[in-house]
Amino acid sequence: MDxxxxxxxxxxxxxxxxxxxxxxxxxxxRGQRTxxxxxxxxxxxxxxxxxxxxxxxxxxxEVGTSPATFYQYFRDAQDAVLVLAEEVGEEGRSxxxxxxxxxxxxxxxxxxxxxxxxxxxxxxxxRAVLRSRNLAAQEGDERFREVRNRANHEFLVGFEAKIERSxxxxxxxxxxxxLAAAAALVALIERMAAFHRDLEPLGITRTELVETxxxxxxxxxxGDASDRxxx
Numbered sequence: 001m002d003x004x005x006x007x008x009x010x011x012x013x014x015x016x017x018x019x020x021x022x023x024x025x026x027x028x029x030r031g032q033r034t035x036x037x038x039x040x041x042x043x044x045x046x047x048x049x050x051x052x053x054x055x056x057x058x059x060x061x062e063v064g065t066s067p068a069t070f071y072q073y074f075r076d077a078q079d080a081v082l083v084l085a086e087e088v089g090e091e092g093r094s095x096x097x098x099x100x101x102x103x104x105x106x107x108x109x110x111x112x113x114x115x116x117x118x119x120x121x122x123x124x125x126x127r128a129v130l131r132s133r134n135l136a137a138q139e140g141d142e143r144f145r146e147v148r149n150r151a152n153h154e155f156l157v158g159f160e161a162k163i164e165r166s167x168x169x170x171x172x173x174x175x176x177x178x179l180a181a182a183a184a185l186v187a188l189i190e191r192m193a194a195f196h197r198d199l200e201p202l203g204i205t206r207t208e209l210v211e212t213x214x215x216x217x218x219x220x221x222x223g224d225a226s227d228r229x230x231x
Contacts, residue, residue, distance in 0.1 A: 021072050035073045037063045039087075042080040046128035051081055051136055078136070082143055085133040088126045089151030095119060099158035103222050112214040112221070116189055120210060123193040130194070152186050159185050162221045171223030185217050 021027055027035060041062035045054060054077035060067045074080045098115040102108065123130055136144035159182035166172045172181075192213045196206060 022075065027073075031073075034063070034065065034069065038065075038070055038073060039080060039084055042077065043084055043126075043129055046081065046084075046132050051078060051132040054078070054081070078141075081129070081132055081136075082147065084129045085144060085147045085151075088122075088129050088133075089147055091126075092119075092122050092151055093154055095122065096154045096158055099155065099162065103162060103218060108222060109214065109218045112218040113210060116192070116210045116214045116217065119189050119193040120196055120206065123190075123196075127194075134194070152190070155186050155189075156182050158182075159221065166221065166223045169223075172220075181220055185220060189213060189217065 021031070038059060041059050042054065045058060045062065049058075056067045056070050056077050059077060059080065060070045070080075074083070095115055095118040098111045098118065101111060103111055133144050133148055137148045156179075160178045163172060163176070163178040163181050167174060167176060167178060192209055196204075196209050199209060200206070
């Protein structure tokens, strides 16, 4: 495993922050390529193996290296899955951009559609990693629970702010908790993205799922003028 020259320390092969080996040394470009291949192999194996069934020897074999090399970068197979979950969560947070513009005008529903469609696409692209993250979190693994919460936090904050604004304007009932409603919307959008393929045999198309989910979310966020209180 090579280390980064002093002039390049702190930058990764892709221009981002450099990863570190378990012993604290910064990883050079060759080492980062090896680490990337190990992560990609882990993601591929997750498609056919449960997170608890992953073995380091199988991951190393996929890459054509040894378990000893794997342990230079990760503590165990779950540690590699955790890194993947963090990467995928960071990628997914780009969808927060659809919460930034106002949803009040005629384009608001389209923003909701794009948000939901993006979530579905994100899950389809990273289903094995996201499914493993959520399963581990539900089983009580605090590391994965923290990664999941961090991935969803900005969506929670964004929804809460929009709903609070609608409540102040009298467009949603005063009894509605913006934070509770935001949490419900995050759960809804994630759940529908995660299980949309299971709904297809029931006759629910992807287009219908996106449109219906987007309309539910949009209505919850912006409310309706008829909900205004008099006085």
